[in-house]
Amino acid sequence: MRSKRSQILIVVVAALAFLPVLAVDYVLDGYAKSRETNKLQSALDAITHDSQTIVQDAVLSLRRILHNSPSLCTPTFFTNVNLELQQSIYLRQVAVENAEGIQYCAAYGSGVNYRVLSGSLAIPGHTETLSVVELEGEATPLLKITQQFGGNRAVSAFVEAAPLVAREVTPIVGNMRHLVVSLTNGAPIIIRGDAIDFAALDADYIFVRSFAGDIPIKAEAGASFSALRSSYAELDFGFTAVACLMGVLVLILMLKYARRTDLPSFDIERAIVAGEMKPYYQPVMNLKTGKLIGCEVLVRWVKRNGEVVPPGAFIDYAEMSGLAVPMTLSLMEQVRFDLEELCAEVPDFKVSINLFEGHFRDGTIVDDIQSIFGGSGIRYTQLVFEITERRPLDDRDAVNHVVSAMHKLGVRIAMDDAGTGHSNLAYLHTLGIDIVKIDKIFVDMIRDPHVPVPVIDGLISMAKDMDIEIIAEGVETQEQALYLRAKNVYFAQGYLFSPPLKLSSFLALANALKPSARGSNLNGDMAA
Ligand code: C2E
Numbered sequence: 001m002r003s004k005r006s007q008i009l010i011v012v013v014a015a016l017a018f019l020p021v022l023a024v025d026y027v028l029d030g031y032a033k034s035r036e037t038n039k040l041q042s043a044l045d046a047i048t049h050d051s052q053t054i055v056q057d058a059v060l061s062l063r064r065i066l067h068n069s070p071s072l073c074t075p076t077f078f079t080n081v082n083l084e085l086q087q088s089i090y091l092r093q094v095a096v097e098n099a100e101g102i103q104y105c106a107a108y109g110s111g112v113n114y115r116v117l118s119g120s121l122a123i124p125g126h127t128e129t130l131s132v133v134e135l136e137g138e139a140t141p142l143l144k145i146t147q148q149f150g151g152n153r154a155v156s157a158f159v160e161a162a163p164l165v166a167r168e169v170t171p172i173v174g175n176m177r178h179l180v181v182s183l184t185n186g187a188p189i190i191i192r193g194d195a196i197d198f199a200a201l202d203a204d205y206i207f208v209r210s211f212a213g214d215i216p217i218k219a220e221a222g223a224s225f226s227a228l229r230s231s232y233a234e235l236d237f238g239f240t241a242v243a244c245l246m247g248v249l250v251l252i253l254m255l256k257y258a259r260r261t262d263l264p265s266f267d268i269e270r271a272i273v274a275g276e277m278k279p280y281y282q283p284v285m286n287l288k289t290g291k292l293i294g295c296e297v298l299v300r301w302v303k304r305n306g307e308v309v310p311p312g313a314f315i316d317y318a319e320m321s322g323l324a325v326p327m328t329l330s331l332m333e334q335v336r337f338d339l340e341e342l343c344a345e346v347p348d349f350k351v352s353i354n355l356f357e358g359h360f361r362d363g364t365i366v367d368d369i370q371s372i373f374g375g376s377g378i379r380y381t382q383l384v385f386e387i388t389e390r391r392p393l394d395d396r397d398a399v400n401h402v403v404s405a406m407h408k409l410g411v412r413i414a415m416d417d418a419g420t421g422h423s424n425l426a427y428l429h430t431l432g433i434d435i436v437k438i439d440k441i442f443v444d445m446i447r448d449p450h451v452p453v454p455v456i457d458g459l460i461s462m463a464k465d466m467d468i469e470i471i472a473e474g475v476e477t478q479e480q481a482l483y484l485r486a487k488n489v490y491f492a493q494g495y496l497f498s499p500p501l502k503l504s505s506f507l508a509l510a511n512a513l514k515p516s517a518r519g520s521n522l523n524g525d526m527a528a
Pocket residue numbers: 282297298299310311312315328331353354355356388416417440473474475476493494495496499500
């Protein structure tokens with residue numbers, strides 16, 4: 001059974017893996033809206049641009065007629081008018097009238113009957129004006145472009161306003177719920193669908209507007225987004241399928257990863273509560289006498305199936321997740337229970353426990369030591385706490401504070417992995433370190449008892465100068481033991497003597513080496 005923490009983690013990862021599925025709709029909405037808005041805008045721009053071209057052509061037609069006709073309503077005038085009518089597909093009629101609307105003449109030999117639908121607007125930069133009119137018998141209004149001639153007469157050209165709309169050659173027009181082409185003063189020319197109700201516009205409504213830049217005409221249109229969005233259903237399906245596949249892939253990869261690394265980390269919390277984090281004990285020996293003088297507590301995760309997991313597989317996670325502190329507490333409680341009798345019996349026996357950097361940050365370690373070991377068979381003077389040099393101790397004030405509180409109790413401090421990390425021995429001295437543990441990488445340099453290893457020699461002499469006790473770690477060979485002993489380093493641990501042992505094996509070893517009635521073998525070797 002996995003711990004609550006790991007279950008939550010898996011649910012979170014699964015949710016994250018399928019997030020893209022939920023996002024498909026949102027992303028497609030955005031894509032469809034921008035695409036449909038652009039399409040509507042281009043259609044509307046084409047309409048206003050078309051109207052502008054038609055009006056400008058009509059202006060030119062009028063100017064050519066007047067330029068080539070010395071007077072109005074003469075045969076020459078009609079010849080010129082007919083020529084323009086033939087050449088322009090949108091020019092429908094040309095008429096001459098006075099200011100009161102009395103018609104003098106018009107093309108095709110008869111008068112023009114029309115109704116004026118708007119006031120007349122000046123065309124910027126031109127002498128012509130523009131208005132909307134309705135020819136008798138025609139449903140779609142026309143534009144009337146008028147040029148004054150002499151004092152009291154005017155010549156007008158009648159043109160189709162927006163043939164793109166009128167003939168619905170643009171398919172997009174079919175999608176528009178509203179379309180209004182009008183003069184810029186608001187006079188409508190063409191209205192399709194309902195009039196636009198600006199007050200009722202909502203998020204579902206796409207609204208676009210376009211102005212013909214050079215003439216006073218504009219167009220406005222709107223469409224229902226949800227209606228247009230339905231045409232994206234296939235894309236929706238495709239994208240959702242791809243996102244689902246990706247989600248499944250991420251989940252499979254995650255589960256594979258979880259299985260491969262067996263994510264021991266996820267179960268640590270449960271393992272601590274279930275008492276699966278067990279202290280193993282590595283003997284610390286006296287090289288001079290060959291006797292046992294103490295031990296180092298090293299954690300092992302002993303699973304219910306009997307598998308023993310070394311700390312390298314979970315210690316970093318324990319530290320990162322804040323579980324290192326409760327784990328150490330659980331270990332200390334077990335140590336008290338496991339070693340109380342031995343420690344009471346052999347007063348100089350030393351127990352060394354590894355701490356984490358976090359212990360120095362929260363400072364509660366001092367209270368924990370007191371509540372666990374206070375009044376127990378293990379005296380404070382029998383306890384050593386190790387701080388590793390591999391990780392930086394950032395908050396030196398906090399470290400000083402905790403170390404001095406520990407010293408007041410009578411426990412001692414060892415610098416673990418000395419020489420591999422961030423401090424130097426001088427700093428350790430100011431901290432009040434009592435013991436230095438020379439790391440295995442230096443001990444490994446010893447090949448021959450008679451060949452000096454300057455790095456080790458330097459460490460040893462510095463420690464001795466500062467009156468700091470030395471323990472050598474990772475001693476695996478007789479040569480290393482001999483070399484160290486020759487340098488007056490007497491305390492050592494390593495596979496040469498014993499690996500870390502489970503409690504029963506360690507107690508058996510300790511009992512075998514127990515001091516005889518005549519005197520203690522375990523006594524007096526490790527100075528307090
Ligand atoms: P460490 O504190 O430097 O412990 C010494 C490590 O070297 C132990 O590994 C020990 O089993 C191993 N060792 C001892 N003698 C020899 C030897 O002769 N040859 C070789 N090759 N190895 C030897 P372990 O138990 O796997 O622990 C690894 C590290 O995990 C420890 O290094 C320590 O930093 C950390 N650790 C273990 N238990 C605890 C714990 O309860 N608390 C804390 N804070 N850290 C722990």
